[in-house]
Amino acid sequence: MSTVLKPIVAVIDGGQHYHHDAITREPFASYFDHIIYLRDVAKTDLTQFDIVIIPCRTNAYYLAPLSRQFQAFMRNGGTLVAMGETFPNTWLPNIGLREMPTNFWWWLTPGADLGLRMSDPDHVVCDYLKKEDVTFHLHGAFEPLHENQKSLVETAEGECQMFEDEVSYAPGRLIATTLDPFFHHGAFFMPATTRMLAGMLPWLIDTEAERKAALAE
Template sequence: MATLGFLHGGSFSQLATLADPAVQAWRPRSVYLPEAGEADFDGLDTLIVSDRLHPGLLAKAAPALLTVAERGGTVVVLGENDITGWLPGLEACEPAETNFWWWRTGDDNGVRRTHEGHEAWDFLSERAVRWHYHGLLKPPAGATPLVHTVREQDGDPERDQVLLYEDLVSTPGRLIVAAMDPVYHHGSRFMPGATQLLYGLLRWTG
């Protein structure tokens, strides 16, 4: 089993997620962001960067956490986080209106899967990626968009309105970046699909 790290800020939802027996089965190393140093990321094959972390502390820890990808490992960066300015390859992250209740009103929230032959879909269900999001990502050229939105579409949705992508070009390793915040919603027990996304990411990258 790969060595997994779980970067968190000690919030109730992050601690509840970390304590989940299904997550503990992966034997994650708890990395507390306010006290994190370079040694905390040594030897990790995969690092989950929890959503909703303190932006200043996250930017400060970025050089250390990115060493996981620089060594050839995987870094999974979840939203809602401020990732512009320190995440390699990311060209932009634009704010987006969040519709929390679309599945109750019958609306189409515009979320679509892409690159259906990608290995990610062996681990992620439709429900896992189709709930809500907190931003529109513009990944680097050469990255693989996996989820995008067709709402208010301008230009190429696979470049300009991406919600989840895999980046194998910006570091020697792999960056998986999402505009969704599954740790918060799984730990809060609020949002269909969040738990499926979290567990699916663990299976995919573990």
């Protein structure tokens, strides 16, 4: 029986204070094996990593020239994670994104419900995240959703907020979300965003280990 090692996780540092705080301080610093400054990605061999995370609000202007590198990384078997407000529709193909007005104060209304839900209660992500962990506010929705993109988090109206694509870049995968927990955690507000990262990062690592084990068989 082969021994499956912990996946090697790299995170891109976009140079913002909230990136620095979220990725260099606990409780999340120990999840990241390597930190790559955004301007250094082009000269970095991504094949040494299993997961590459692009944190919230990393400047899409600097991500666009890296598109082929990111796609090659996934086609080589890696998992790429594009967090909220990185606008992957501008630097990856077959991603539709519709922006929407952001209501920061919906929770002030008694009994208010932002309406987010886990798309598939039987998906393994639900062992790590619940609707309360992804409920803070909305910036947009992935629309239209490509046939290879499986919705993981959506609004009551079915507007996708996070998807997983294990087909388009097989054997690698793409995970993208409109939600921006790195930003809010690193900026010290919205506790739900800390809970989202506390569930999402273990989910990424655990499922990547399982994927690597399956590919090795």
